Amino acid sequence: MKKLIFCLSLFCVSTAGLYGQEEEGYQSLLDTSRVVNLDEVIIISREELNHQKQEKPLSSVDEYLEKSQRITMIKRGNYAWEPAMNNMNSDRLSVTIDGMQIFGACTDKMDPVTSYVDVSNLSEVRIKSGQQGAEHGSAVGGGIDLKLQKSDFESDGWDVGLDTGFESNGEAKVFSGEFNYSEEKYFVNTDVIYRKSGNYYAGGDTEVLFSQYEKFNISATGGFRTSDKGAVIGSLIYDRANDVGYPALPMDVSLARAVIGSVAYDHKELTDDISRWESKLYFNSIKHVMDDTNRPDVPIHMDMPGWSDTYGFYSKMNMQKKEHQLLVNLNGYYNKSLAEMTMYPENPDENLMFMLTWPDVRTLHTGVYAEDSFSVSEKGTLRFSSRLAYQHEKIADEFGLNSLKIFYPDMEDNQNRFLVNLSAEYRIQNERSSWIFSGGYGQRAPSVSEAYGFFLYNSYDNFDYIGNPYLKNEKSAEINASFNYDLNKFKIGAEASYFYMPDYIIGEIVPDVSPMTIGADGVKIYTALNYASIVNAGIRFSYRFLESFTLAANAGYNLGQDDSGNNLPLISPIQYGSSISYKKGMFNAAFEMLGATEQTNFAEEYGESPTDAYTIFNLNAGSRFYFGSQKLLVKAGVENLFDVFYSTYADWAGIPRKGRNIFLNISYVIK
Numbered sequence: 001m002k003k004l005i006f007c008l009s010l011f012c013v014s015t016a017g018l019y020g021q022e023e024e025g026y027q028s029l030l031d032t033s034r035v036v037n038l039d040e041v042i043i044i045s046r047e048e049l050n051h052q053k054q055e056k057p058l059s060s061v062d063e064y065l066e067k068s069q070r071i072t073m074i075k076r077g078n079y080a081w082e083p084a085m086n087n088m089n090s091d092r093l094s095v096t097i098d099g100m101q102i103f104g105a106c107t108d109k110m111d112p113v114t115s116y117v118d119v120s121n122l123s124e125v126r127i128k129s130g131q132q133g134a135e136h137g138s139a140v141g142g143g144i145d146l147k148l149q150k151s152d153f154e155s156d157g158w159d160v161g162l163d164t165g166f167e168s169n170g171e172a173k174v175f176s177g178e179f180n181y182s183e184e185k186y187f188v189n190t191d192v193i194y195r196k197s198g199n200y201y202a203g204g205d206t207e208v209l210f211s212q213y214e215k216f217n218i219s220a221t222g223g224f225r226t227s228d229k230g231a232v233i234g235s236l237i238y239d240r241a242n243d244v245g246y247p248a249l250p251m252d253v254s255l256a257r258a259v260i261g262s263v264a265y266d267h268k269e270l271t272d273d274i275s276r277w278e279s280k281l282y283f284n285s286i287k288h289v290m291d292d293t294n295r296p297d298v299p300i301h302m303d304m305p306g307w308s309d310t311y312g313f314y315s316k317m318n319m320q321k322k323e324h325q326l327l328v329n330l331n332g333y334y335n336k337s338l339a340e341m342t343m344y345p346e347n348p349d350e351n352l353m354f355m356l357t358w359p360d361v362r363t364l365h366t367g368v369y370a371e372d373s374f375s376v377s378e379k380g381t382l383r384f385s386s387r388l389a390y391q392h393e394k395i396a397d398e399f400g401l402n403s404l405k406i407f408y409p410d411m412e413d414n415q416n417r418f419l420v421n422l423s424a425e426y427r428i429q430n431e432r433s434s435w436i437f438s439g440g441y442g443q444r445a446p447s448v449s450e451a452y453g454f455f456l457y458n459s460y461d462n463f464d465y466i467g468n469p470y471l472k473n474e475k476s477a478e479i480n481a482s483f484n485y486d487l488n489k490f491k492i493g494a495e496a497s498y499f500y501m502p503d504y505i506i507g508e509i510v511p512d513v514s515p516m517t518i519g520a521d522g523v524k525i526y527t528a529l530n531y532a533s534i535v536n537a538g539i540r541f542s543y544r545f546l547e548s549f550t551l552a553a554n555a556g557y558n559l560g561q562d563d564s565g566n567n568l569p570l571i572s573p574i575q576y577g578s579s580i581s582y583k584k585g586m587f588n589a590a591f592e593m594l595g596a597t598e599q600t601n602f603a604e605e606y607g608e609s610p611t612d613a614y615t616i617f618n619l620n621a622g623s624r625f626y627f628g629s630q631k632l633l634v635k636a637g638v639e640n641l642f643d644v645f646y647s648t649y650a651d652w653a654g655i656p657r658k659g660r661n662i663f664l665n666i667s668y669v670i671k
């Protein structure tokens with residue numbers, strides 16, 4: 001048995017990759033070509049093993065996303081970070097897995113969608129800003145679609161990949177393996193990955209307690225051709241995390257489990273006009289169990305399990321008609337979100353206290369997205385998109401409904417919402433430079449917590465939150481401009497966005513309600529500001545010299561304010577970075593600096609504390625080797641070289657980030 005487990009863990013992965021699309025030269029995370037416009041693609045697939053540009057191929061999905069210039073990761077610990085885009089958190093984004101809707105089962109956002117996949121499952125991540133990200137869902141901040149890895153009916157035969165990674169900080173280990181077989185008629189992709197980490201240490205050897213985790217993910221995807229142009233493709237992912245610590249929160253997680261399945265029919269060249277028609281049926285089921293039994297001095301022991309099940313479909317068509325490139329995506333889902341809390345008083349004579357923190361909310365959502373892009377002149381392209389959606393929400397649990405009626409006596413058990421998202425873009429592509437101007441308007445429905453949450457403790461501001469079923473849809477009107485100039489060796493880019501957001505949803509203190517959580521400062525109810533506004537701007541450049549070297553730098557500025565001129569919480573201070581990288585033959589190396597200024601625009605009104613300025617340095621080097629049909633990739637590096645103790649504006653409760661970390665990744669592929 002031991003031997004079998006050993007073999008299994010060896011038969012692991014190969015998900016080395018890179019991000020960005022540039023072929024020439026080492027691509028550092030600061031390279032200008034990464035953000036060509038409002039879209040960005042992070043490539044994770046091991047197909048790209050050859051390129052070997054990724055600093056740490058066995059990074060978690062979270063670490064890959066963090067390298068994106070558009071995304072920041074909000075951290076409550078060392079695992080399951082929450083993606084934010086344009087300084088908007090995950091409630092304002094559409095996050096999907098291969099177009100499938102999936103919703104976390106935690107009332108405290110311990111399990112963002114991105115935590116239920118791993119790099120072994122994925123080929124790339126598509127990131128679209130603002131209204132351009134509304135294809136799969138009605139969002140205001142943007143869309144993130146995690147693309148699953150699949151072979152494409154090529155007669156490649158079989159290949160096996162094995163990877164292993166080790167990190168000094170927290171003694172983190174990764175083992176992964178995959179086996180693929182592909183021919184013209186059918187293909188099979190299987191992979192398995194296992195990660196385990198102890199507590200990590202912040203700069204100066206400070207142990208961050210409750211920052212451990214363990215994760216296991218196995219997936220299989222298979223397809224067979226039904227005709228020359230048609231194929232059926234099925235996929236199943238099982239993802240399970242245990243013993244996950246959340247140093248920024250008062251509780252940990254004993255189990256976070258997802259089963260994600262789908263079956264799709266994909267038809268290419270249906271007619272002369274329809275180049276592709278893809279339809280998918282899917283389901284996913286999530287169970288999330290919080291755990292406070294390892295914490296010292298718990299005032300009252302609590303059990304807090306949550307469940308989220310989603311069933312959905314989409315049908316998507318790509319068409320060409322003369323100058324027009326059209327895309328239509330009809331999609332829908334049915335989600336069931338339920339979460340409970342049981343409190344166990346120390347005095348056994350007192351009664352247990354039971355609450356439904358999510359009262360079995362059933363959401364039925366269906367929408368249609370259409371996009372048309374066409375050239376209006378030799379250099380100019382226009383693109384329009386729109387999404388119209390209908391959403392029905394129902395509270396299925398009587399007890400949960402009655403609990404909310406304490407605050408909203410007249411509320412009904414169901415309601416309907418209509419959502420509209422629109423965008424327009426004009427692009428000018430000159431030989432050396434490009435300009436993009438775009439605008440959009442969009443709406444999103446409140447999340448389950450915002451509309452129906454019941455005494456959800458938020459450790460960020462130390463308040464209990466209560467949902468508000470009467471919230472209007474949050475709206476956003478945005479304008480964007482970006483500019484890129486490319487002179488081969490020298491590239492420069494700049495971009496800016498402005499979001500004006502009526503009915504911006506945020507918590508407001510209600511003085512006459514007492515909190516349920518012992519030690520909390522009070523209760524907030526979700527309400528809407530008249531409006532909020534968010535400004536984002538960034539510049540970047542890169543310069544290639546002496547053939548093998550690239551110098552790159554970037555900086556970003558952000559400001560978010562409410563309707564009274566107060567700062568919004570979780571808005572980045574000025575951030576900057578620069579890097580120098582070297583690539584020759586099979587060898588590459590990079591040295592980089594990342595930092596931020598002091599957070600002076602912190603949101604005191606919303607319970608945010610300031611963060612200090614910091615600068616950290618990273619170093620990495622790698623090489624690849626070929627032995628006939630075998631490939632070996634070795635990558636090593638040091639993160640936070642000078643062991644700086646720091647935390648950023650995105651670190652929940654100010655938990656410090658990792659101190660010095662030495663890592664080694666080895667990948668082996670045989671065909």
Ligand SMILES: [Cu+2]
Pocket residue numbers: 106107108109110111253288289290
């Ligand atoms: Cu949780």
